[in-house]
Amino acid sequence: MNQLAKTNKEVTTAQKNIVMKYLTFLLKEKAYAINILKIKEILEYGVITPIPKMPGFICGAINLRGKLVPVMDLLERLGHGKSEIEKRSCIVIVEMAFATEVLSIGVIVDAVSKVIDFKNSDIEPAPSFGGAVNTDFIEGMGKVDEEFVIILNIDKILSLDDLALLVDSGKLNATTNSETEV
DSSP: HHHHHHOOOOOOOHHHOOOEEEEEEETTTTTEEEEGEEEEEEEOOOOOBBBTTTTTTTTEEETTTTEEEEEHHHHHHHHSSSOOHHHTTTEEEEEEEEEEEEEEEEEEEEEEEEEEEGGGGGGEEEOOBBBBBOOOOOOEEEEEEEEEEEEEEHHHSOOOHHHHHHTTTTOOEEGGGSSSSO
16 A cells, blocks of 8 residues: 555656646736647737627637638737737637637737746646636646746637637637647
8 A cells, every 4th residue: 555655646746747838928918828739820910800790809810721710819808908919919829629629719919928848836726716706717827937927728718608609600610639630
C-alpha cells in the first residue's frame, strides 16, 4: 500500500511539472492567454462581413481560404464593451470543440503579445467570487513578472446555444474530429 501512495505522489508531482504553451494577448491593456493547442493562426485585422440575426458579440464572418469563419468580439463577449480597432488589432483563429466537431472561430484581440510557458503548478484555479460573477470562461490564472494573466477556456467562451445557432444557420464550417488536419 505504501508503494501505491508513493507512485500516486510521483504522478501528481509529474503532472504539476507538465509545461504547456499559451498565446498571450491584450484586451483593454489586460493580459489574457489561450492554450496554443487551440490556436489555428493569427491574421491581420481585415474586412468582416456582417451576419444578420447573430448575437451582438458576433461581428460577422471572414473568408479564410474559401471557408466562412465567424468572428467574435472577445472583449464584448467577456462583458467589457466593444473592441476599438487599432493598428495592432488582429483576429486569432481558434478551434473549439462542439459535440463531435471542431469549429474554427475568429476572435478579435487588441494585440498579440507572445507565447509563454506555464507549468501546471504555476496556474492558479479560477477565483471564486460567488454567484455574482461568472468565471466559467476562466481556466485559471498564471503569473508572469508579478502580473497575472487570465487564461481563458476557449471551449466555454460561446455557449452551446450560441454554437448551435452558428452551426444551424450554416454560417459556420465545422469538421468532424476525424477530418481535422494534424
